[in-house]
Structures are given as structure tokens and as C-alpha cells.
Amino acid sequence: MINWEAAGAIGEITGAIAVVLTLFYLSRQIRHSSDVAKVSSYHEAISQIVESAKDPDFHRFQYKLEIGEPLAPEEQIKSNVLATMFIYSHEILLHLYQTKQVDEVLWENIMVNNMGYLSGDMMLPVLKQRSGRLSRELLEVIESASEDA
8 A cells, every 4th residue: 555645755855856956957047048148248249349340431530530630520420420339339348348258368359459449539539428337437448558558
């Protein structure tokens, strides 16, 4: 004859094991989803940097400003839009770096390769007009790197 108390205890133990295994599985799925979101944010920021830099006017405006040639009003508007896209992408990457979602080697590589743009006459005035903590922190990074150079 079946001991119903023993069968009930086995059922409870089996249920508890199933709950623990389910929680373990869910935690791994959440971690994986978080990793995918990090990679997606990184790629989105990099894509935006590339898109703004691919615009033929980006380099033309950069050059005109560096040699001291003024931009026409419509050029200034487009220059500000391109600069804002470029800066915003670096703010995203700064946040990802600060939250350890982008490693130090990658962050330093991005900044070294883009410092000429970020510290130039097209970007810096736009960045200085932006508000928000990430904008201020990015400005501090750029100014610190300029002082070290």
C-alpha cells in the first residue's frame, strides 16, 4: 500500500526542485537579455557616429570651421544637427563605459580616434551649450584629454 504522506513529501521536494531550476533558468535568460541590450546600445551609438561622419557635409563643415571660414545659416543648422548626433552617440558610449558595459580599451580607442572631432570648432561649441550630466562629463573628458596632450 502507498504511504500518502511519503508520496506527498516526494511531490513537495520535486516541486521545490522544479521551482529552483526555473528560477535559475530565468536568471540566466535575464542576464542574456541584458547582455543583448548592452550590445545593441553599443552598436546603435557606433552606428550613429558612423552615420553622422559619413555625411559629406560633416567633413566640409569641420574643415571650414577649422580654417576660420564662417558657415552660412543653413550650413550652421546642419552642422549643429550633425554635431549633436555625434556628441549624443559619445554620451551614450560614455554612459555605457561608466556602467561597465563598454570596456576601457574600447572606450579609450573610441575617444583617441574621435578626439580631433570632439575638441574641434564644430563640436565643442555645441557640446558646451548642451545641458545634462552626461554632456558635462563628456566635456570634462575632452578638456582633460586636451590638457594632457
